[in-house]
Amino acid sequence: MRGDSGKPGCGRSLLIGTIAAGLLLVVLGRRAGWWRDPNRLFTAFYDLIAPIYDRWAGEGGLMRPLRRELVDMLDLEPGDQVLEVSVGTGANLPLMCEKIGPSGRISGVDISEGMLAQVRKKLPSIPCAVELRQGLAEDLPYQENSFDAVLHLGAINFMTDPRRALEEMDRVAGPGARIVVSDETVAPVGGLRSLLSMAILRLVPRLRPPTELVPDPHPQLHYLAGGYLYAVTWRKA
Ligand SMILES: C[S@@+](CC[C@H](N)C(=O)[O-])C[C@H]1O[C@@H](n2cnc3c(N)ncnc32)[C@H](O)[C@@H]1O
DSSP states (O other), rough: OSSSSHHHHHHHHHHEEEEEEHHHHHEEEEHHHHEEEEEEEHHHHHHHGGGGGHHHOSTTTTTTHHHHHHHHTOOOOOOOOOETTTEEEEEEETHHHHHOTOOEEEEEEEHHHHHHHHHHHGGGGOOOOEEEEEOTTTBBBBBBTOOEEEEESOOGSSSSSSSHHHHHHHHHHHEEEEEEEEOOOOOOHHHHHHHHHHHHHHSGGGGOTTTTSHHHHSOEEEEGGGEEEEEEEEEEE
Protein backbone atom coordinates (compact mmCIF):
# COMPACT_ATOMS: atom_id res chain seq x y z
CA MET A 1 0.00 0.00 0.00
CA ARG A 2 1.40 3.36 -1.02
CA GLY A 3 2.00 6.46 0.99
CA ASP A 4 1.60 7.97 4.40
CA SER A 5 -1.91 9.28 4.03
CA GLY A 6 -2.66 5.71 5.03
CA LYS A 7 -3.55 6.93 8.51
CA PRO A 8 -6.63 4.95 9.54
CA GLY A 9 -8.21 8.12 11.03
CA CYS A 10 -8.35 9.73 7.61
CA GLY A 11 -9.72 6.59 5.97
CA ARG A 12 -12.29 6.03 8.69
CA SER A 13 -13.54 9.61 8.64
CA LEU A 14 -13.85 9.37 4.85
CA LEU A 15 -15.81 6.16 5.20
CA ILE A 16 -18.11 7.52 7.92
CA GLY A 17 -18.74 10.69 5.90
CA THR A 18 -19.43 8.60 2.82
CA ILE A 19 -21.86 6.31 4.63
CA ALA A 20 -23.73 9.31 6.11
CA ALA A 21 -23.85 11.01 2.69
CA GLY A 22 -24.88 7.72 1.07
CA LEU A 23 -27.83 7.26 3.45
CA LEU A 24 -28.99 10.82 2.80
CA LEU A 25 -28.70 10.23 -0.94
CA VAL A 26 -30.65 6.98 -0.81
CA VAL A 27 -33.50 8.70 1.05
CA LEU A 28 -33.53 11.82 -1.16
CA GLY A 29 -32.93 9.87 -4.37
CA ARG A 30 -35.70 7.37 -3.78
CA ARG A 31 -38.20 10.11 -3.15
CA ALA A 32 -37.30 11.94 -6.32
CA GLY A 33 -36.62 8.86 -8.48
CA TRP A 34 -33.15 10.31 -9.17
CA TRP A 35 -31.22 7.04 -9.22
CA ARG A 36 -32.00 6.64 -12.90
CA ASP A 37 -29.55 9.50 -13.51
CA PRO A 38 -27.01 9.80 -10.66
CA ASN A 39 -25.59 13.05 -12.06
CA ARG A 40 -28.89 14.80 -11.37
CA LEU A 41 -28.92 13.44 -7.85
CA PHE A 42 -25.33 14.55 -7.18
CA THR A 43 -25.90 18.02 -8.59
CA ALA A 44 -28.76 18.54 -6.13
CA PHE A 45 -26.81 16.93 -3.29
CA TYR A 46 -23.63 18.99 -3.75
CA ASP A 47 -25.57 22.21 -4.32
CA LEU A 48 -27.21 21.52 -0.95
CA ILE A 49 -24.06 20.69 1.05
CA ALA A 50 -21.65 23.14 -0.68
CA PRO A 51 -21.67 25.70 2.19
CA ILE A 52 -20.63 23.06 4.76
CA TYR A 53 -18.45 20.76 2.58
CA ASP A 54 -15.16 22.26 3.76
CA ARG A 55 -15.96 21.53 7.40
CA TRP A 56 -16.09 17.83 6.59
CA ALA A 57 -13.56 17.46 3.77
CA GLY A 58 -11.86 20.82 3.20
CA GLU A 59 -8.21 21.42 2.46
CA GLY A 60 -7.02 21.34 6.08
CA GLY A 61 -7.08 18.59 8.68
CA LEU A 62 -7.15 14.89 8.02
CA MET A 63 -7.56 15.13 4.26
CA ARG A 64 -4.47 17.28 3.67
CA PRO A 65 -1.79 14.52 3.54
CA LEU A 66 -4.03 12.57 1.21
CA ARG A 67 -4.55 15.53 -1.08
CA ARG A 68 -0.81 16.21 -1.08
CA GLU A 69 -0.08 12.62 -2.01
CA LEU A 70 -2.47 12.74 -4.96
CA VAL A 71 -1.10 16.08 -6.16
CA ASP A 72 2.46 14.66 -5.90
CA MET A 73 1.39 11.85 -8.23
CA LEU A 74 0.66 14.41 -10.95
CA ASP A 75 4.41 15.18 -11.34
CA LEU A 76 3.63 18.87 -11.83
CA GLU A 77 6.28 21.31 -13.04
CA PRO A 78 6.39 25.11 -12.83
CA GLY A 79 4.30 26.63 -15.61
CA ASP A 80 2.12 23.54 -16.14
CA GLN A 81 -1.55 23.73 -17.13
CA VAL A 82 -3.57 21.39 -14.96
CA LEU A 83 -7.23 20.40 -14.96
CA GLU A 84 -9.19 19.24 -11.93
CA VAL A 85 -12.33 17.39 -12.96
CA SER A 86 -14.99 17.73 -10.22
CA VAL A 87 -13.07 20.55 -8.57
CA GLY A 88 -15.63 20.85 -5.75
CA THR A 89 -14.84 23.71 -3.37
CA GLY A 90 -11.27 23.93 -4.68
CA ALA A 91 -9.55 22.20 -1.76
CA ASN A 92 -6.75 20.88 -4.01
CA LEU A 93 -6.05 24.18 -5.75
CA PRO A 94 -3.52 25.62 -3.24
CA LEU A 95 -1.47 22.41 -3.37
CA MET A 96 -1.42 22.34 -7.18
CA CYS A 97 -0.63 26.05 -7.31
CA GLU A 98 2.37 25.52 -5.01
CA LYS A 99 3.81 23.15 -7.65
CA ILE A 100 3.05 25.03 -10.86
CA GLY A 101 3.79 28.52 -9.52
CA PRO A 102 2.45 31.85 -10.76
CA SER A 103 3.19 31.02 -14.41
CA GLY A 104 1.01 27.91 -14.23
CA ARG A 105 -2.71 27.72 -14.89
CA ILE A 106 -5.45 25.64 -13.25
CA SER A 107 -8.78 24.83 -14.83
CA GLY A 108 -11.58 23.44 -12.71
CA VAL A 109 -14.85 21.93 -13.86
CA ASP A 110 -17.77 20.77 -11.72
CA ILE A 111 -21.37 19.80 -12.19
CA SER A 112 -22.49 21.83 -9.15
CA GLU A 113 -22.79 25.63 -9.32
CA GLY A 114 -23.04 25.64 -5.52
CA MET A 115 -19.59 24.04 -5.18
CA LEU A 116 -18.09 26.38 -7.79
CA ALA A 117 -19.47 29.37 -5.85
CA GLN A 118 -17.36 28.23 -2.88
CA VAL A 119 -14.20 28.07 -5.03
CA ARG A 120 -14.78 31.60 -6.34
CA LYS A 121 -14.62 32.94 -2.77
CA LYS A 122 -11.13 31.42 -2.39
CA LEU A 123 -9.62 32.65 -5.65
CA PRO A 124 -8.14 35.91 -4.26
CA SER A 125 -5.90 33.84 -1.94
CA ILE A 126 -4.60 31.52 -4.71
CA PRO A 127 -1.57 32.99 -6.53
CA CYS A 128 -2.16 31.13 -9.82
CA ALA A 129 -4.45 31.77 -12.76
CA VAL A 130 -7.62 29.73 -12.14
CA GLU A 131 -10.41 29.28 -14.65
CA LEU A 132 -13.69 27.60 -13.63
CA ARG A 133 -16.48 26.07 -15.68
CA GLN A 134 -19.73 24.39 -14.85
CA GLY A 135 -19.94 21.13 -16.79
CA LEU A 136 -20.04 17.37 -16.88
CA ALA A 137 -17.04 15.08 -16.46
CA GLU A 138 -18.62 12.95 -19.19
CA ASP A 139 -18.58 15.87 -21.65
CA LEU A 140 -15.64 18.07 -20.70
CA PRO A 141 -15.84 21.59 -22.11
CA TYR A 142 -12.19 21.63 -23.32
CA GLN A 143 -10.36 20.83 -26.53
CA GLU A 144 -8.26 17.70 -26.86
CA ASN A 145 -4.59 17.77 -25.75
CA SER A 146 -5.15 20.86 -23.57
CA PHE A 147 -3.47 19.92 -20.25
CA ASP A 148 -0.14 18.76 -18.78
CA ALA A 149 -1.94 16.88 -16.00
CA VAL A 150 -5.48 15.93 -14.99
CA LEU A 151 -6.71 15.23 -11.45
CA HIS A 152 -9.99 13.77 -10.32
CA LEU A 153 -10.92 13.05 -6.70
CA GLY A 154 -14.18 11.94 -5.25
CA ALA A 155 -17.00 11.37 -7.75
CA ILE A 156 -16.10 8.86 -10.48
CA ASN A 157 -17.56 5.82 -8.66
CA PHE A 158 -21.14 7.03 -8.89
CA MET A 159 -21.13 9.13 -12.03
CA THR A 160 -23.80 8.33 -14.60
CA ASP A 161 -21.13 7.15 -17.08
CA PRO A 162 -17.69 6.61 -15.45
CA ARG A 163 -16.13 5.08 -18.58
CA ARG A 164 -17.05 8.12 -20.65
CA ALA A 165 -15.66 10.44 -17.94
CA LEU A 166 -12.31 8.57 -17.95
CA GLU A 167 -12.18 8.75 -21.76
CA GLU A 168 -12.84 12.47 -21.56
CA MET A 169 -9.99 12.99 -19.06
CA ASP A 170 -7.69 11.15 -21.46
CA ARG A 171 -8.95 13.16 -24.46
CA VAL A 172 -8.23 16.58 -22.93
CA ALA A 173 -4.81 15.51 -21.55
CA GLY A 174 -1.81 16.28 -23.76
CA PRO A 175 0.64 13.59 -24.94
CA GLY A 176 2.59 12.26 -21.92
CA ALA A 177 0.30 14.03 -19.43
CA ARG A 178 -0.26 12.32 -16.10
CA ILE A 179 -3.86 11.49 -15.15
CA VAL A 180 -4.74 10.66 -11.53
CA VAL A 181 -8.22 9.41 -10.63
CA SER A 182 -9.15 8.69 -7.03
CA ASP A 183 -12.27 7.72 -5.08
CA GLU A 184 -13.43 5.60 -2.18
CA THR A 185 -13.03 1.84 -1.99
CA VAL A 186 -12.47 -0.90 0.56
CA ALA A 187 -9.17 -2.57 -0.31
CA PRO A 188 -8.77 -6.25 0.51
CA VAL A 189 -5.80 -5.72 2.83
CA GLY A 190 -5.56 -8.98 4.68
CA GLY A 191 -7.28 -11.20 7.23
CA LEU A 192 -10.92 -10.70 8.11
CA ARG A 193 -10.89 -7.30 6.43
CA SER A 194 -10.26 -9.02 3.07
CA LEU A 195 -13.41 -11.08 3.37
CA LEU A 196 -15.44 -8.07 4.43
CA SER A 197 -13.98 -6.00 1.59
CA MET A 198 -14.79 -8.65 -0.98
CA ALA A 199 -18.37 -8.84 0.31
CA ILE A 200 -18.76 -5.04 0.17
CA LEU A 201 -17.26 -4.84 -3.34
CA ARG A 202 -19.60 -7.56 -4.53
CA LEU A 203 -22.56 -5.75 -3.00
CA VAL A 204 -21.51 -2.32 -4.31
CA PRO A 205 -19.38 -3.01 -7.44
CA ARG A 206 -19.07 0.70 -8.12
CA LEU A 207 -16.58 0.89 -5.23
CA ARG A 208 -14.09 -1.18 -7.28
CA PRO A 209 -11.14 0.78 -8.72
CA PRO A 210 -12.11 1.39 -12.37
CA THR A 211 -8.88 0.01 -13.87
CA GLU A 212 -10.81 -1.79 -16.62
CA LEU A 213 -12.62 1.36 -17.71
CA VAL A 214 -9.46 3.42 -18.22
CA PRO A 215 -8.41 4.02 -21.87
CA ASP A 216 -4.91 2.70 -21.13
CA PRO A 217 -3.97 -0.99 -21.14
CA HIS A 218 -1.69 -0.77 -18.07
CA PRO A 219 -2.88 1.80 -15.52
CA GLN A 220 -1.25 1.77 -12.07
CA LEU A 221 -3.36 1.12 -8.99
CA HIS A 222 -2.44 2.56 -5.57
CA TYR A 223 -4.27 2.32 -2.26
CA LEU A 224 -4.27 5.28 0.11
CA ALA A 225 -5.85 6.32 3.42
CA GLY A 226 -5.60 2.88 4.97
CA GLY A 227 -7.10 1.26 1.87
CA TYR A 228 -10.30 3.31 1.90
CA LEU A 229 -9.25 5.20 -1.21
CA TYR A 230 -7.75 4.12 -4.54
CA ALA A 231 -5.75 6.12 -7.05
CA VAL A 232 -5.69 4.88 -10.64
CA THR A 233 -2.99 6.64 -12.66
CA TRP A 234 -1.79 6.55 -16.25
CA ARG A 235 0.00 8.69 -18.82
CA LYS A 236 -1.70 9.80 -22.01
CA ALA A 237 -0.19 7.94 -24.92
C1 LIG B 1 -16.59 14.54 -2.98
S1 LIG B 1 -16.63 16.02 -3.97
C2 LIG B 1 -14.90 16.21 -4.32
C3 LIG B 1 -14.54 17.64 -4.61
C4 LIG B 1 -13.04 17.89 -4.77
N1 LIG B 1 -12.47 17.13 -5.87
C5 LIG B 1 -12.27 17.60 -3.51
O1 LIG B 1 -11.23 16.95 -3.60
O2 LIG B 1 -12.69 18.05 -2.43
C6 LIG B 1 -17.29 15.44 -5.52
C7 LIG B 1 -17.51 16.54 -6.54
O3 LIG B 1 -17.82 15.94 -7.79
C8 LIG B 1 -18.80 16.73 -8.46
N2 LIG B 1 -19.44 15.86 -9.47
C9 LIG B 1 -20.23 14.78 -9.26
N3 LIG B 1 -20.59 14.22 -10.42
C10 LIG B 1 -20.01 14.96 -11.41
C11 LIG B 1 -19.99 14.88 -12.84
N4 LIG B 1 -20.66 13.91 -13.49
N5 LIG B 1 -19.29 15.80 -13.52
C12 LIG B 1 -18.61 16.78 -12.88
N6 LIG B 1 -18.58 16.91 -11.53
C13 LIG B 1 -19.26 16.01 -10.79
C14 LIG B 1 -19.69 17.19 -7.32
O4 LIG B 1 -20.46 18.32 -7.67
C15 LIG B 1 -18.67 17.49 -6.23
O5 LIG B 1 -18.22 18.82 -6.28
